[in-house]
Structure formats: structure tokens, C-alpha cells
């Protein structure tokens with residue numbers, strides 16, 4: 001099973017971070033700790049603005 005990576009802009013500090021679209025664990029902003037992705041069992045629930053999608057190869 002493959003998935004894309006997305007670049008998410010943190011709503012709190014504008015840090016941009018690459019997050020796996022189907023993250024199995026919660027992903028927090030590396031700068032301020034804001035939750036950026038929550039696992040749902042499939043595609044993660046992304047919080048914040050997705051600024052770029054990086055296709056998996």
C-alpha cells in the first residue's frame with residue numbers, strides 16, 4: 001500500500017512540515033507541537049493547510 005506525502009503548513013507557527021498522508025501515528029509540529037495529523041485507520045486527518053502533495057514513487 002502506498003500513499004503520498006504532503007507538505008502541511010502549521011496553523012500556529014507557519015512551519016511547513018512533510019507528513020505522510022496515511023500516517024499511522026499522530027504527527028505534531030516540530031516547532032510548536034501543534035497536532036498536524038491524526039491517524040484514522042486510513043488517510044490521516046490533516047490539520048492545517050496542505051501546501052504541496054509529493055507523489056510517492
Ligand SMILES: [Zn+2]
Nearest residue numbers: 010013029032
Ligand atoms: Zn507549529
